[in-house]
Amino acid sequence: DQQVKQNSPSLSVQEGRISILNCDYTNSMFDYFLWYKKYPAEGPTFLISISSIKDKNEDGRFTVFLNKSAKHLSLHIVPSQPGDSAVYFCAASAGSNYQLIWGAGTKLIIKP
Amino acid sequence: SAVISQKPSRDICQRGTSLTIQCQVDSQVTMMFWYRQQPGQSLTLIATANQGSEATYESGFVIDKFPISRPNLTFSTLTVSNMSPEDSSIYLCSVESSLGETQYFGPGTRLLVL
Numbered sequence: 001d002q003q004v005k006q007n008s009p010s011l012s013v014q015e016g017r018i019s020i021l022n023c024d025y026t027n028s029m030f031d032y033f034l035w036y037k038k039y040p041a042e043g044p045t046f047l048i049s050i051s052s053i054k055d056k057n058e059d060g061r062f063t064v065f066l067n068k069s070a071k072h073l074s075l076h077i078v079p080s081q082p083g084d085s086a087v088y089f090c091a092a093s094a095g096s097n098y099q100l101i102w103g104a105g106t107k108l109i110i111k112p
Numbered sequence: 113s114a115v116i117s118q119k120p121s122r123d124i125c126q127r128g129t130s131l132t133i134q135c136q137v138d139s140q141v142t143m144m145f146w147y148r149q150q151p152g153q154s155l156t157l158i159a160t161a162n163q164g165s166e167a168t169y170e171s172g173f174v175i176d177k178f179p180i181s182r183p184n185l186t187f188s189t190l191t192v193s194n195m196s197p198e199d200s201s202i203y204l205c206s207v208e209s210s211l212g213e214t215q216y217f218g219p220g221t222r223l224l225v226l
Contacts, residue, residue, distance in 0.1 A: 002113070036155070044147075044155045044215075045155075046155075087215075089217070091217075100202075100204075100217070100219060100220050101219060102216070102217040102219075104113055104216065105215065
């Protein structure tokens with residue numbers, strides 16, 4: 001059973017518009033969430049994280065929203081740029097164990 | 113999708129010793145990858161392991177320090193040799209999807225070297 005789900009394998013967005021990537025989780029013990037970006041042939045790059053004591057964290061064009069009651073988080077990228085085309089992974093962990101549970105990724109394509 | 117397990121999930125080791133991390137996948141895959149995530153940093157690719165051939169190491173990583181085995185299409189091991197506190201990190205294995213469009217990650221092995 002997947003504890004972290006990214007239900008959209010791919011997403012296509014016009015340059016300049018907002019990209020919204022979604023992630024759902026089932027384990028209520030998760031209290032730390034991370035987003036990674038991955039280009040082909042490279043390792044994933046950390047983007048932004050959020051702990052369960054917050055419902056929003058912002059870093060430049062990237063904002064992560066956490067809805068604990070719905071067990072849902074989303075990553076907003078605005079405005080979207082061509083360099084944002086990549087695969088985005090959501091990951092979660094529970095407590096100090098820090099064992100990460102990964103989503104399957106969403107491929108974001110930014111159209112010019 | 114692929115389900116990946118790693119053993120151990122965490123360990124505390126003394127400097128100078130070695131630890132072997134196991135990675136098991138529930139399906140046959142050609143390429144497996146080993147990553148390291150040091151505290152506060154992004155994932156860094158250590159090496160790519162193909163079944164039946166020697167692993168390919170990234171710059172800064174050598175076989176003597178991180179020997180890798182890939183005996184079959186569902187299993188791989190990474191050994192962290194002669195450990196020092198600088199090796200304290202999370203080590204992850206991953207595999208590519210069959211279409212090569214995404215990667216699946218194991219849960220990671222958290223290593224602390226004293």
